[in-house]
Amino acid sequence: MATETTALDHAENKGGDWGGGTSPMKASYGKLMMWYFLLSDAFTFAGFLITYGTLRVSVPTWPVPDFVFQSVPFLSGHYPLIFVTIMTFVLIVSSVTMVRAVQEGHRENQKGVVYWMALTIIGGACFLGCQAFEWNTLINKEHMGLTVNPFGTHTESGTYLEGDGHGIKAGDTFAAGDPYLVHMDHKTHEFNFLSYKNEAGEKGQQTLGPKAFGALFFFITGFHGFHVFSGVIFLLIIMMNVITGLYIKRKNGYEMVEKIGLYWHFVDLVWVFVFLVFYLL
Amino acid sequence: MGTGVTYEESISKVWKGFWLLGAVTIVEVIIALLGNGHLIHGFELSRLIMYPAMIGLSAFKAYFIVKEFMHMGYEVRDLAMSVLLPLLLLVWAIIAFLWEGTYWGSARQKVNDKNELKVPPTSSLNDAADPELYTGLL
Numbered sequence: 001m002a003t004e005t006t007a008l009d010h011a012e013n014k015g016g017d018w019g020g021g022t023s024p025m026k027a028s029y030g031k032l033m034m035w036y037f038l039l040s041d042a043f044t045f046a047g048f049l050i051t052y053g054t055l056r057v058s059v060p061t062w063p064v065p066d067f068v069f070q071s072v073p074f075l076s077g078h079y080p081l082i083f084v085t086i087m088t089f090v091l092i093v094s095s096v097t098m099v100r101a102v103q104e105g106h107r108e109n110q111k112g113v114v115y116w117m118a119l120t121i122i123g124g125a126c127f128l129g130c131q132a133f134e135w136n137t138l139i140n141k142e143h144m145g146l147t148v149n150p151f152g153t154h155t156e157s158g159t160y161l162e163g164d165g166h167g168i169k170a171g172d173t174f175a176a177g178d179p180y181l182v183h184m185d186h187k188t189h190e191f192n193f194l195s196y197k198n199e200a201g202e203k204g205q206q207t208l209g210p211k212a213f214g215a216l217f218f219f220i221t222g223f224h225g226f227h228v229f230s231g232v233i234f235l236l237i238i239m240m241n242v243i244t245g246l247y248i249k250r251k252n253g254y255e256m257v258e259k260i261g262l263y264w265h266f267v268d269l270v271w272v273f274v275f276l277v278f279y280l281l
Numbered sequence: 282m283g284t285g286v287t288y289e290e291s292i293s294k295v296w297k298g299f300w301l302l303g304a305v306t307i308v309e310v311i312i313a314l315l316g317n318g319h320l321i322h323g324f325e326l327s328r329l330i331m332y333p334a335m336i337g338l339s340a341f342k343a344y345f346i347v348k349e350f351m352h353m354g355y356e357v358r359d360l361a362m363s364v365l366l367p368l369l370l371l372v373w374a375i376i377a378f379l380w381e382g383t384y385w386g387s388a389r390q391k392v393n394d395k396n397e398l399k400v401p402p403t404s405s406l407n408d409a410a411d412p413e414l415y416t417g418l419l
Contacts, residue, residue, distance in 0.1 A: 024359060025357050025360040026356070026357045027360055032360070035360065035364050039367060039368070042368065046371050046374065050374055050375055050378045050379075051378075053375070053378065054379060056382070057383050057386060058382040058383070058386040058389070060390075065313075066313065080314060080319055081314065085306065085307070089303060089306070092299065092302050092306070093299070095346070095350055096295055096296070096298065096350075098350075099298075100292070103288075265346055266351070268346060269343055269347065272339050272343050273343070275339070276309075276336065279313070280310075280312075280339075
């Protein structure tokens with residue numbers, strides 16, 4: 001950066017900032033284009049998340065996030081939102097190590113860049129592992145699919161007439177707005193919808209939740225996870241280039257590390273909103 | 282880094298940023314758990330407090346990541362504006378699509394209600410001309 005601005009100061013400036021011959025944004029072409037790529041990517045993610053909001057407000061009930069996301073590896077029981085909070089922390093830490101890599105790059109400290117980039121890659125891989133666990137739980141344990149959503153919400157209060165062998169017993173009561181998970185019978189591979197009696201004494205049966213939830217969840221977290229995955233690949237490639245000394249010759253303060261850093265922070269930034277929309281609201 | 286701070290200062294700033302983002306995330310999760318009655322039995326925080334608080338805190342996290350981690354606060358103003366101003370389009374997108382989704386919901390509800398209506402066989406044509414029926418066509 002420093003070398004660039006001095007070069008600009010000495011450049012002939014005939015038509016003002018935008019008359020040519022100068023760099024009005026005081027940033028290289030690559031960095032500028034990374035910013036505009038991220039802008040376009042932000043619109044893609046915004047489109048996905050706004051779709052989620054639109055479909056969510058268009059149906060009377062929606063799966064309750066702290067009921068859907070409550071599994072933690074190696075622990076049985078219910079820990080609402082704990083695991084996604086850990087995932088968020090993993091991503092924040094990897095963002096911080098990335099800032100450190102960029103800082104060491106500005107000081108032309110090759111070893112420092114490799115060290116902090118390696119930590120960033122480990123963080124990204126940990127996040128992907130966490131996501132794999134979450135997807136596996138939803139797909140194989142809870143049988144959620146692109147068009148099947150076993151997470152429902154009661155629209156009236158009542159009493160169960162039968163149990164499901166997963167914590168619900170006959171005679172248990174529930175209130176309107178309470179979430180439930182429809183379990184699959186492992187022999188017949190069919191959903192076991194529990195019947196209940198509402199307060200007026202009428203018989204009712206559980207139903208599946210809003211269909212769109214599964215597709216939205218897998219598309220949005222999958223698209224984000226794919227960004228993390230490609231980020232890890234690019235970080236690996238650039239780390240290899242740092243190790244072989246490619247950027248030493250360029251003498252531009254490891255600008256390539258700065259550019260992949262922008263991308264990596266953007267992935268963290270998107271997660272802030274995925275976390276908000278999917279898990280908090 | 283061209284901003285007049287020493288190397289040590291910039292490092293401590295990064296770690297301060299880490300603790301700040303972590304603290305905000307924990308506050309968000311606590312608000313979410315409070316709001317759904319997981320922390321204090323029988324107490325649920327009002328959605329009117331819960332939703333704006335979580336949206337505000339997330340917006341702050343986004344602002345911090347862009348300004349400090351992505352270094353946008355130290356770029357030329359033209360660069361920052363050329364990236365940030367187009368995002369204002371999203372304000373309208375959010376309002377318009379949530380409005381549209383709410384309409385889909387109420388329209389579906391209306392159709393379901395109409396389907397359950399039993400028209401008495403004696404009713405004449407004039408009685409059946411319900412002005413409500415035509416609002417969906419407008």
